[in-house]
Amino acid sequence: MFVVRWILGRIILLLNFIFAPKKRQRSLDDQQQVDKKAQSLSLYQYNACPFCVKVRREMRRQNLNINLVDAKQDNNKQELISEGGKLQVPCLKISNNGKVEWLYESKAIMNYLNSEFA
Template identity: 60%
Template sequence: MKFIRIILGKIILLLNFVFSPRGVKRSEEAQKQADEKASTMQLYQFEACPFCVKVRREMKRQSVNIALKDAKNDNIAREELLAGGGRVKVPCLKITENGKETWMYESSDIVTYLQKEFA
C-alpha cells in the first residue's frame, strides 16, 4: 500500500508540474496588497497529497505566495499544526488576523476562501 501511495504521489506531482495553471495578472499595487494579505497565512501540507496539490494550484491561479509548511517531514511544523489546529490533518490554512488565529482544514473551504479573498 505504501509503495502504491508513493507511486501515485509522484504521478500527481508530475501532472501538476506539466499542467500547471497560470496566475492572474495584477497591477503592481494590487499584487503588493495581495502579497501583504498572503503574508498573514501559512499552509500546512504534504507535498504529494492530492488535496494539498488542489490548494497549491489555486494559490498559483490567484498569484499568491502563502508560506508552505511541510507537516510530513518537518517535526516543528507538525507540532505547530497539532498545537494550533488540534490535529495533524492537511491541508490546513492558518490565517492570522488582528492577533487571532483561524485554522481552516478542508481543501474546498480553503479554495473558496482564496477565491473570495484574492479574486
C-alpha cells in the first residue's frame, strides 16, 4: 500500500507542476499589503496530499505567500495536535492579535482565503 500511495503522490505532484495555475497580478503596493496580511498565516500540510495540493493551488492562484509547515515532522505534528486539537491536514493556523484560530478542511480554508484576499 505504501508503494501505491508513493506513486500516486508523485503523479499528483507532477500534474500540479505541469498544470500550475497562473498567479494573480497585483500592483506592488497591493501585493505588499497582501504579503503583510499573509504573514500571520501558516498552512500545516503534507507535500503529496491531494487536499493540500488543492489549497496550495488556490494560494498560487491568489499569489499568496503563506508559510508552509510540514506536518510530518515530529515537532510540527505535536504542535498541530496540542494546539489545533487533531492531526488533520490541511490546517490553516491564523494568528491575529495574539489570538490563534485553527481552520481545517480544504474547502473551508479556500473559502477563507477567497473572502480575505480575493
